Amino acid sequence: MGVVIRGVILDESVLLAPQRDDDLHANGSLQPGAESLLRKLRHSKFRTGITYGVGLSDHKVSLLKMMTATYSFDSFILNSSSIDDAKHEIMLAWGDIGGILYLVSSEKKEVFPKLSNCGWLIVALRLLGQESADVIEDRSACEDSSIFYINQIEELPLTVCHLNRKAIGSSVVTVGYIMKPSREDDFAKRGAFPMYPTQNGLMFFPLMLELPLSPQLQEVDIVLHKATDEIISIDLSSSTNFSNRIAYTRGMQELQRYMEHHPDCCVIDPFNNIYPVVDRLKIQEILLQLEDLNTEGRCTIRGPHFLKVDNFNELDLVQRLSEAKLSLPSIVKPQVACGVASAHNMAIVFRIEDFKDLSVPLPAVVQEYVDHSSTLYKFYVMGENVFHAVKKSTPNANMLMKLSESNGLKPLVFDSLKSLPTANDDKHCGCDNYSKATNHFIDLELVTDAANWLMRKLDLTIFGFDVVIQDDTGDHVIVDVNYLPSFKEVPDDIAIPAFWNAIKMKFESRKSN
Known part of the structure; x- marks a missing residue:
C-alpha cells in the first residue's frame, strides 16, 4: 500500500x-x-x-x-x-x-x-x-x-x-468516463467526476482519446459513456441489428470494439441497451406496453398516439392519421432522436395540406399533440432513485393556432434544443405538482411505477423521460425518453450522491452476477 x-x-x-x-x-x-x-x-x-x-x-x-x-x-x-x-x-x-x-x-x-x-x-x-x-x-x-x-x-x-488504485487497493471502484468536452464540463463542475475517492468508494478519471484506449480501460472497473453524443449517422432503413445501423466517432468505435472483446467489463450502459432511445419509433412502440400498468381507479399512463411517415405526400395520409387516432394539430419529429444535427428539427402542423414539403427529416414520426397547459414534468431515473422537476413547456393547441394565424397557419418549425413555441398569456404553474389550469395532480406513485418499468424494459441505469398531463382526461403521457441526461434541475447535493450510488449499485450487481 x-x-x-x-x-x-x-x-x-x-x-x-x-x-x-x-x-x-x-x-x-x-x-x-x-x-x-x-x-x-x-x-x-x-x-x-x-x-x-x-x-x-x-x-x-x-x-x-x-x-x-x-x-x-x-x-x-x-x-x-x-x-x-x-x-x-x-x-x-x-x-x-x-x-x-x-x-x-x-x-x-x-x-x-x-x-x-x-x-x-x-x-x-x-x-x-x-x-x-x-x-x-x-x-x-x-x-x-x-x-x-x-x-x-x-x-x-x-x-x-x-x-x-495501487495505494488504496480493492476498496475503491474506478470509473472511466468518456463524453464530449461540453458534456464532461456540465457533470464535472457539479462535482460528479472527482479523481479522489467519493464517500461510497468511487474514483473517476477521464478516458483520453489522444491516448491508446485499451491500456486506460485496463485500469477501470466501470465505463461510463454518453455514446448518443458521438453518433455520426444512423441507417434506419437497414434490416440488420442495431449495432450495424449506427456509426460512431472513432473513439466511440474503439470503445465499442473493446467492449465486444471484453464482455466482463462493466459498462453504463451497454450499447445495445441505448439503441431504442435513439429511435423515436422504437420508443413509441415500447410505450404502448405501458397499458399493462393501468388499473381502475387510477390515472392512465401512456405514450402519445403516433404514426411513422416515410413520405409526407402519401395519398392515404389522412386515412392513416385517423386510424392512428391522430388529429390536427400534430407534432412531427424525425425518427432519429439524437446524435445527428437534424434530430431535433420539429414542426407543429395545423392543416393536412401543410405536410407537403415539410422540412422535418424523413422518416418521421407524427405524434399526438397533447394539451397540457404548458406544464412539463421532467423525470430522472438514477438506479433506485427517481427525481422530478416542473418546467414550462409549449402552450395548448388553441394558443399555438393564435401564434400561427399571423403566418397563415403555416407549420411552426423549431429546434427543440434551442427554442420552443411559446405564448405569453398561456397559463402555467411551473412550481409544484398541481396544475391549476387543469385541476390535475401528477400521480407520482404511478409515474414512479412507470419509471421502474422502463428501467427494467430498457435495462438502463441512468435515463430521463418527460411527462405531460392531458387537460381534459388527466392522462399522464410520456412524450420523450433520453439517455444519461444532465439532471440539472435536481440540486447537486441530492443528484450527485444518487448518481454515484446508481453507478456503485450497477457495479455490485454485475459483480454478484
Whole structure:
C-alpha cells in the first residue's frame, strides 16, 4: 500500500510551450493539452497548484497567474535553491494533506533529488524526441526516489488513477468516463467526476482519446459513456441489428470494439441497451406496453398516439392519421432522436395540406399533440432513485393556432434544443405538482411505477423521460425518453450522491452476477 495522492502541483515547465530562438513574441503560450488538463483538475477534488521560478518573464508569469485565477488553483514560487521555502509555503496553504504529486519536465532532472526529499511523488514529463536510452538512464539513476515518467501531459490523470488504485487497493471502484468536452464540463463542475475517492468508494478519471484506449480501460472497473453524443449517422432503413445501423466517432468505435472483446467489463450502459432511445419509433412502440400498468381507479399512463411517415405526400395520409387516432394539430419529429444535427428539427402542423414539403427529416414520426397547459414534468431515473422537476413547456393547441394565424397557419418549425413555441398569456404553474389550469395532480406513485418499468424494459441505469398531463382526461403521457441526461434541475447535493450510488449499485450487481 502506497501513499494516496491528495494534491497535484504542476511545474511551469510542463505548462508553458518552449519558446524558439527565432520567436519574436515573448508572451508565451500553453503546451498542447495543458488547458484540457487544467480543466479536468479543476473539479478533481485534489488541491492543485502551479509553481514557477523567479527568473520567468513577466508575460509568462501573467499567463500562469491567469490560469490559477481561472481554475481556482494556488500558485507558488519554486526554484532549485528555494525548494524548502516552497514546501513550507505549500504546507501553510494546504496543511498536512498527505500525498502530493509534482509534475515536472524531465529537463529539470537536476532538481529531482531535492524534490524527492520533500516526500513528494515526482512525475517527469519526457521531452519531445528524448531517446529511450536517456530515459532508462534517468530511471536507473532515480531507482530509489519514486519517480515516474510519462510521454504526454494527457497521461497524468491515468497515472494518478493508477497510483491511487495501487495505494488504496480493492476498496475503491474506478470509473472511466468518456463524453464530449461540453458534456464532461456540465457533470464535472457539479462535482460528479472527482479523481479522489467519493464517500461510497468511487474514483473517476477521464478516458483520453489522444491516448491508446485499451491500456486506460485496463485500469477501470466501470465505463461510463454518453455514446448518443458521438453518433455520426444512423441507417434506419437497414434490416440488420442495431449495432450495424449506427456509426460512431472513432473513439466511440474503439470503445465499442473493446467492449465486444471484453464482455466482463462493466459498462453504463451497454450499447445495445441505448439503441431504442435513439429511435423515436422504437420508443413509441415500447410505450404502448405501458397499458399493462393501468388499473381502475387510477390515472392512465401512456405514450402519445403516433404514426411513422416515410413520405409526407402519401395519398392515404389522412386515412392513416385517423386510424392512428391522430388529429390536427400534430407534432412531427424525425425518427432519429439524437446524435445527428437534424434530430431535433420539429414542426407543429395545423392543416393536412401543410405536410407537403415539410422540412422535418424523413422518416418521421407524427405524434399526438397533447394539451397540457404548458406544464412539463421532467423525470430522472438514477438506479433506485427517481427525481422530478416542473418546467414550462409549449402552450395548448388553441394558443399555438393564435401564434400561427399571423403566418397563415403555416407549420411552426423549431429546434427543440434551442427554442420552443411559446405564448405569453398561456397559463402555467411551473412550481409544484398541481396544475391549476387543469385541476390535475401528477400521480407520482404511478409515474414512479412507470419509471421502474422502463428501467427494467430498457435495462438502463441512468435515463430521463418527460411527462405531460392531458387537460381534459388527466392522462399522464410520456412524450420523450433520453439517455444519461444532465439532471440539472435536481440540486447537486441530492443528484450527485444518487448518481454515484446508481453507478456503485450497477457495479455490485454485475459483480454478484
